[in-house]
Amino acid sequence: MPSETPWAYVFIRLLFRFVLKIFYGTIVVEGASNIPKTGQPCIVCANHSNSLTDALMLVTTIPPKQRNFIRLTAKATLFGKRTFTSWLIENAGTVPIARKKDYAAGESVDNTETMDKLKTAVEDGDAICLFPEGLSRYHPSVAPLKSGVARLISEVLTRNRNNPSFEISLQNCSVTYMHREHFRSDVLVTFHPPLTFSPKTHPELLEPVDFNDVRRLTAQMAEQITSGTFDSPSWDLTRVSKLAARMYAPLGTRMTLGDYVRVVRTFIEAFKTAESATIASAAGSDRDEAAHMSDDEKMSAETTELARLREDLRAYQDELARLGIKDDRIRRRPLARRTLLGRMILRLTWAVCLFTLSLPGLLLWTPVFITTVYAVHEFKKTGPIFDTFDEIAQYKLVYGFVSGLCVWFGATALSFPFSLVTFMLVPALMWMTLRWFEDAVSALRAFTALTRLLLVGKTTLRRMHWRRDGLHERVMKLAIETLGLPPDPYQYFLHNGGKEKGRVRGRWEMGSRYFSIKRRRKRDWNESLRLYDVVDYPKEDGQ
Template sequence: MPAGSPTPWSYFFIRLLFKFVLKIFYGTIVVENAQVIPPKGKPCIVCANHSNSLTDALLLVTAIPSKSRNLLRLTAKSTQFGKKTFTSWLIESAGTVPIKRRQDHPNGDGDNSAVMQHLIEALECGDAVCLFPEGMSRYHPTIAPLKTGVARLVSDVLSRNRYNPDFEVFVQTCSITYMYVAHLSHPRFCVMTSSRHRQHFRSDVLVTFHEPLRFTPMDNPELLAPIDYEEIRALTAKMHQQISLGTLDAPSWRMTRNAKLAARIYAPLGTTMSLGDYVRVVRTFLEAFKLAERSICENQSGSEGEVVNNENREGAMREDEKIRQLGEDLKAYQDQLARYGIKDDRIRRPLPTHVILYRIVVRLAWSGFLFTISLPGLLLWLPVFLTTFVAVSRFKRTGPIWDTWDEIAQYKLIYGLLSGLCVWGGATLLTLPDAIAAFRAFAMLWTLLRMGQNRIWELHAVREQLHKRVMDMAVNTLGLPPDPETYFARTGGKEKGRVRGRWASKAKYFSVRRRRKRDWNETLRLYDQVDYPEDEY
């Protein structure tokens, strides 16, 4: 039985480096179900959605435990190789295999037969190889139709080993979800919040592994050559279904925003739930909104002479319309929050004017004190911020905005590594996050003071009505638990959101450990601007 290729010494170093870079760049990385990954020596193809270029591969390398696999053979577009850049060195040092894409070789020099032969031989040795079946990194609210390359690779390796009764190959699907900031928009911008901010510092990432698909020549003769291409399409569709089940897959950013706001109202700020539970709750609402809109569109596009044949269908149509209308009302409520630049939790529990004034004084004084003592560390960060800003700005001018976003995370990852090596120090790490959090709280309280009590209570009344409708939909339609704050605290396991332990949960305002991040959506950004249209995909 093959044991897989031995782990080269350089791979140990690269893996540690990847972990360090990702730890600096992202706030929390949660890996689910790593125990289902096939063990060493089992041929395995790891495939995931691909919304963040180089970072997706880095996450998979670090998420797969070293005790499970010796190494993960990566693949990347051939244009990333042979350059005198740090990114190119990282890719080549990790043993990555170059893939020629048609769009990169319009002259027809895009033959990957030698590459596929190399991957087949790696699988026969018991290695794990990584492929992204979308075929390219893309930042859209929905997963692209998968290419058939993974299914064809499974067919080829099975066909080569058709007379080996012990041969088996696994397809390990994985879903990667990049979380996004809270529902804040700068009042001077007309902006759109997206569902996955892969390029922003300190956002959160969920990596979910699914039950692997197992194939053998004996159990899967339909995949042996000569093969019916419909079998390839069926396997690809099954992979697509598994991957989409673990992430947020929507036809538009608008629908994703509505689902996330519904989840925030259902399980409000402070609910101790794991990142995986949070994503699954959002996805439950998202699927309901998708199904309702799809059903309404199908009914509207149906023939006018079609007769409604029973009361059940009429009831389903009314339910779909109710869900669709809830989405529209959630959007209107979110637009009002964005207009004032406040969060839903500020409306959920309105503060009287005298409490707002008291807290303004406390937050302003506390943030001023912390900024003062963290100034030496902050000065060390300024060159990094300026260099990153200039480098990214110049890179954006090299191509259309929708295309250059795909590589921005790589630039920031590299500068994040440099910043971590240069400014890793006590003053900034201990005080700056709390200083900024205190100032953000002051700015939020000042906004509430300017809004006035009448407007706050008007929005509170709107939210109360939305809360009743969201809970009715969650409990009676979607089957979610009626007491999320109690339920997820009991079932969330070891990882329960941002607040860990009794001491941290009681330290309300002056806790370095807490960092004032109690919600999976909270990321250090004062506004949110995304350069993607509101098109349906």
């Protein structure tokens, strides 16, 4: 029989569903119907790029009607501490896993008891959650998966080899953060079709097992997980691929977040192929130098063009960053000075109105912002980027939640004898303030962009426009002729895109949904609550 749902797990699910929806602007879930029902032995696996936030994301996005309880795992060093985080994970049925990196050299690490507990839980019909990368890190690529999950499946099948009806499902999941650490950015959670195993259908996984079969299963997991997220060898490649995706499907294309991620990933895979071919060609050229064979003879014309396009896109993005303008502003011909000034006045007026409307609520948000900014600033000092930036979202969630509760209950206590009204009014005011403040920042961001266009001047804008036209033609040729993407992205995604959160059809729905209390509809999946769009990433030492 599957385990009963711990009360702390229900509390965490409800609490952080609320907290995550505040921190992230849009959380889109795909394929939730693929998740095996409660009572079916199941292992849930996902990529791991955002520390404890990844586990919370899975807990809150897996529908309770599909699985009432997911048994989580966490590093053993999080247990036994007098912290809110430690208390939560211990009371939610989480299983501790010891990692060698967390202990002194030569100190033994034994997870035998933990693994036995996980095997028993799966056999009883529970779902357990594992992150086969083994650790979380701030990196653009998915780390090579460890073979532990495949070996666990093999051991469970072997223990039930005499039960012909026993089946275990492997539910792989891809979690894609547009900007994992930024407030009001977006998240895509994709649940892939599960892989099902039984002693009868997969006898090769019964002990004694050939480790090549374990490797093949691990490779199959990696292929499915990486197929739904960005898997880039460098931040630069991610940056260039996002630019190519924006050129192919510019602002105004009504794409779902899932469609956007898949388009960007398509460009990433294409540029990765060109990069690998270039490296291989260079190595071959060194070996065959005596034969006087040039790189062009080693590389196909298509690969050469891909490499050149990537370099040209990088240079173009660098120039945009230097000028402080966006590609979308270059897409159209330069606007007349009178038109720019008129739009600037309109955007600034709208921003001032929304900021004025937000002021009462911003007084409540100010302690929350100050607390989280200070906590994150101090935390960043504790280590290098790759080992700290993956925990920033976690710190913001916890400190923002605690400080928000202090503001809520503090305002309620100070407003006595009207505390009951204040208790209901404060969270409503803070939520609507956040909506107004987002729109105010968006309007101010547009005003800033228009100001920069005015300062850059028509000559430079015209030169950048011609340069973009050439790049756009090459990107469209790559997208349509090589990558097989639709030739008219606007019409294709308008009529074939999913009807899900983060996407609207038509002007009437776009206008009416503005007043929805559930979310703010974004025009650009690259947005966050900042005065600028995030197009660059922090660089690791030596990268």
